[in-house]
Amino acid sequence: MDAIISADETLFFWINGLAGKMPILDWLMRLFGDDYFVFTIVPLLLLFLWVGFRSAAQREINQRAVLCAVIAIGLTGLIIHFITEYGPDRLRPSDAYPDLVNLIAYARTDPSFPSESAAVSFAFATGVWLMKRGRLAAAMFFVAVLLCFARVYIGVHYPLDIVAGVAIGILASLAAFGILRIIEPLPTWFLKLIRIHYMA
Amino acid sequence: MLTFVGVYFLFIYLASLGVLQIAASYANLNGLSFFKRLKWGYIFGALLIVGGFCWFYIVGNPHPEFGYAFTVSDLFRYGWSNPMPPDIGLVMGEGESVIFFVLAVGFALLTTIAISSIVKFRLSPRIPEEMKEEAPEGLEALREMTFFQAITRSLRNGKGKE
Numbered sequence: 001m002d003a004i005i006s007a008d009e010t011l012f013f014w015i016n017g018l019a020g021k022m023p024i025l026d027w028l029m030r031l032f033g034d035d036y037f038v039f040t041i042v043p044l045l046l047l048f049l050w051v052g053f054r055s056a057a058q059r060e061i062n063q064r065a066v067l068c069a070v071i072a073i074g075l076t077g078l079i080i081h082f083i084t085e086y087g088p089d090r091l092r093p094s095d096a097y098p099d100l101v102n103l104i105a106y107a108r109t110d111p112s113f114p115s116e117s118a119a120v121s122f123a124f125a126t127g128v129w130l131m132k133r134g135r136l137a138a139a140m141f142f143v144a145v146l147l148c149f150a151r152v153y154i155g156v157h158y159p160l161d162i163v164a165g166v167a168i169g170i171l172a173s174l175a176a177f178g179i180l181r182i183i184e185p186l187p188t189w190f191l192k193l194i195r196i197h198y199m200a
Numbered sequence: 201m202l203t204f205v206g207v208y209f210l211f212i213y214l215a216s217l218g219v220l221q222i223a224a225s226y227a228n229l230n231g232l233s234f235f236k237r238l239k240w241g242y243i244f245g246a247l248l249i250v251g252g253f254c255w256f257y258i259v260g261n262p263h264p265e266f267g268y269a270f271t272v273s274d275l276f277r278y279g280w281s282n283p284m285p286p287d288i289g290l291v292m293g294e295g296e297s298v299i300f301f302v303l304a305v306g307f308a309l310l311t312t313i314a315i316s317s318i319v320k321f322r323l324s325p326r327i328p329e330e331m332k333e334e335a336p337e338g339l340e341a342l343r344e345m346t347f348f349q350a351i352t353r354s355l356r357n358g359k360g361k362e
Binding site for chain 2: 040043047050052054056059194196
């Protein structure tokens with residue numbers, strides 16, 4: 001375990017060591033690692049997916065993909081809450097090594113492990129990808145990967161926090177995909193109900 | 201001056217309005233688009249999205265160095281006008297940001313429905329009377345009619361069946 005932690009910290013300092021050298025890269029990473037940027041873009045993509053379709057068949061797939069992603073987010077929240085409540089209370093890099101970390105964002109105070117941002121962004125992307133494999137899902141994955149890298153770059157997470165978050169997000173999406181299949185015909189009824197009101 | 205909630209709300213509202221216009225153009229939903237020519241929907245939507253992001257990150261955010269926010273309990277503790285703790289600039293909690301996000305998207309949807317129903321009130325459904333049984337359902341119906349017309353049609357059909 002110590003070897004893993006040590007490797008994790010070595011990788012963290014290598015990536016975080018890049019911060020502060022190129023202002024444009026710092027700005028970009030701060031933007032992607034921001035609490036709002038990705039978590040605005042990705043739900044807006046879901047909104048587009050819900051309304052933007054060209055055929056009835058495409059609409060069905062799109063809207064089920066949105067349902068899958070939304071359930072995955074709910075599950076991710078539950079898992080993260082459980083882990084932060086009962087799991088290891090790992091200090092943020094900037095708290096553990098205040099003099100060594102290039103912190104180029106505000107100092108978070110909650111536990112570092114696991115990364116909720118990584119979990120949520122991957123839950124969104126995987127949830128959509130499981131139902132609809134296309135450019136939009138690929139774009140969501142791209143944004144999620146950028147966010148994960150940025151969180152280490154700006155000095156708020158260790159790589160291991162990110163890996164755990166990604167795993168949680170993917171598992172939650174797989175579970176959401178399974179739940180949607182198990183509870184069928186409820187999703188169908190739900191979609192029919194909102195279609196009556198011209199909202200889906 | 202707007203509090204952070206107001207800045208965030210306006211950001212999401214503008215961006216969602218833009219996304220809805222782009223999606224309406226992409227899906228050919230004439231009854232949801234503000235424009236006769238759908239390509240204007242793409243342009244208008246893109247402008248709103250870019251405008252929203254610029255507003256939040258460049259104009260509106262009083263502390264661009266942070267992703268600024270706060271929790272609901274901070275609102276009670278520090279008040280609406282300055283809900284940030286004086287020593288730490290923390291962010292709006294996830295629960296709160298989700299609530300305001302959903303509210304802003306809801307308002308954007310209502311605005312889209314209202315404006316499109318007003319500016320497209322002359323849009324006449326091309327579905328013949330005899331084919332009404334097979335009329336498209338849900339959002340697909342908004343290719344031929346506005347939301348208001350669609351709701352009126354279903355209310356009329358509902359009454360007719362009684």
